[in-house]
Amino acid sequence: MEAERLIESGRRALAESRGALEVMAEAWQAQALARAVGSRLALLGPMELRGEARALGEIDGGCAAPDHPAALGRGARATQLSGITDVRAALTGLALLLGEAGIALVSVACDTGEDGLYWQCIEAMDAADESLDRVHGLLRRLGERERERDGPYGGIRGPAPSAAGS
Numbered sequence: 001m002e003a004e005r006l007i008e009s010g011r012r013a014l015a016e017s018r019g020a021l022e023v024m025a026e027a028w029q030a031q032a033l034a035r036a037v038g039s040r041l042a043l044l045g046p047m048e049l050r051g052e053a054r055a056l057g058e059i060d061g062g063c064a065a066p067d068h069p070a071a072l073g074r075g076a077r078a079t080q081l082s083g084i085t086d087v088r089a090a091l092t093g094l095a096l097l098l099g100e101a102g103i104a105l106v107s108v109a110c111d112t113g114e115d116g117l118y119w120q121c122i123e124a125m126d127a128a129d130e131s132l133d134r135v136h137g138l139l140r141r142l143g144e145r146e147r148e149r150d151g152p153y154g155g156i157r158g159p160a161p162s163a164a165g166s
Contacts, residue, residue, distance in 0.1 A: 003037055003084040006077055007093040013077075014100055020108045020117060027124045029077050030101040034131040035059060036078035037094055041138070045087060048145050049138055056134040060127055091139050098132040 014026040038056025084090045102125055109121035
């Protein structure tokens with residue numbers, strides 16, 4: 001499945017998740033998808049993005065491992081990643097997903113009275129925040145690449161024609 005569809009699926013699942021364990025499982029899913037997108041871009045993406053993408057692909061997922069009770073049976077949504085058609089759109093969507101996961105984790109951490117779950121949320125928030133920083137870095141590099149390609153005239157090569165029509 002294409003990255004943008006997977007990301008949108010993850011955003012819907014996160015929004016529909018109820019209870020701490022479901023939120024934790026969806027945060028893990030978001031982190032797994034961020035790693036998958038990073039790994040894919042590190043291998044096949046634009047050369048300028050590959051170093052930062054590799055770092056995104058290697059970020060630890062935080063608290064929720066693949067054997068987390070809420071993730072068992074579902075598997076990683078990220079394993080369905082078949083391609084990234086629009087790099088900018090995928091990274092923008094991924095930034096939204098990671099931000100939403102971070103907010104949901106804050107809510108779980110604030111509402112829990114269980115020490116273990118609280119610290120798992122903190123670890124997962126750290127991972128989501130680090131991934132979000134990497135995604136923002138990728139978007140910045142992508143913007144720089146586009147500006148360099150388009151030049152100082154925004155895609156127009158050479159000086160603009162004069163108003164006199166010459």
